[in-house]
Amino acid sequence: MGDLKGALIGCGFFAVNQMHGWRDAEGARIVAICDCDPERLKAVGDAFGIQRRYTSAEDLFADGGFDFVDIATTVRSHRGLVEMAARHGVATICQKPIAPTMEDAKAMVSACAKSGVAFMVHENFRWQSPIRAVKAAIDSGAIGEVFWGRVSFRSGYDVFSGQPYLATGKRFIIEDLGIHALDVARYIFGDATAVTARTRRVNPAIAGEDVATMLLDHDGGITSLVDCSYATKLPVEPFPETLMEVDGSKGTLRLTQGYHLAVHSKGATKLTNVEPPALSWASPPWHNIQESVALIQQHWIEALRAGREPDTSGRDNLETFALVEASYLSAAEGRTVSLAEVL
Ligand code: NAD
Ligand code: 89Y
Known part of the structure; x- marks a missing residue:
């Protein structure tokens, strides 16, 4: 072919x-x-x-x-x-x-x-190797039944020099970056039914919110916290790492800065370095995102050839976008918003 x-x-x-x-x-x-x-x-x-x-x-x-x-x-x-x-x-x-x-x-x-x-949204963060490693560890059963999780992206990286339009919109971090973290939460913990969100603008030079905290209720009873910030000045800049915490009935999992994955189960902790490879054209620290671009594009080719719906099809992505809409509505009105209200 x-x-x-x-x-x-x-x-x-x-x-x-x-x-x-x-x-x-x-x-x-x-x-x-x-x-x-x-x-x-x-x-x-x-x-x-x-x-x-x-x-x-x-x-x-x-x-x-x-x-x-x-x-x-x-x-x-x-x-x-x-x-x-x-x-x-x-x-x-x-x-x-x-x-x-x-x-x-x-x-x-x-x-x-x-x-x-066929219609796919380029929602690439769930294709990042560290996120795939988290999913594989959960699917192995090592930490048992998941009951709580956190998806966290906190950074002080200057994203505005490369993408100046990000400083000008009424909406910023949830629409631009939080959308990825919310999609990762769906990918790992399942679809959500409701969200409670709080937002804040710390950087006075931009128009939208640069800090957001979302509490999600998932279909299967899992509670997750999705938090993101571009106003967080850390000793070692983590951009663009998504960090995760997952608690299960038999153990815990932590994806920490530096691409360290710790899976704690049956009294023992397995540590793995899950840093993605830097492709020949990569420009660190972007290599994590760049690898996921190559992976989602290869997935598209395979899905299109097989006549299969891609994982992040437009249809699937409505559920992720609904979380964005529900988060803004929740933050604006100070209440919990059911996904059914925005879908
Ligand atoms: P950009 O402004 O640098 O580039 C957009 C380009 O599109 C511009 O060159 C503009 O001239 C062109 N354009 C706009 N409307 C057009 C039209 N109707 N016909 C032809 N050309 C048109 O923006 P960007 O930073 O490259 O972002 C592009 C998209 O990628 C955004 O939606 C952004 O959210 C997304 N993005 C995704 C990731 C990710 O990891 N998935 C990372 C960064 C940006
Ligand atoms: O636009 C954003 C994205 O999708 O990933 C990181 C980013 O480039 C800046 O927040």
């Missing part, structure tokens, strides 16, 4: 990682790129040797010649581009956050379903 052909829209800050991932992927290659900014288009086109370049997505789809599109633009353009892809019958990947509102997110999922095209 020949390689799947892909087109990428949005040649900005993060797309470079996606282009590296596609270059190394088995079974797919990028044949065309698009960005309304000609300079960004040229930079990525030249760096990755892509000749077919477009400043208009309409023109890209009109010319066609690809099996899937990878949308790496910022959130405001997601709905229009996903619906365009669906109209052209092209399988679609869209970066997180899926959309600015639940109404948009549902419309995108429904447009792809109606056209019968």
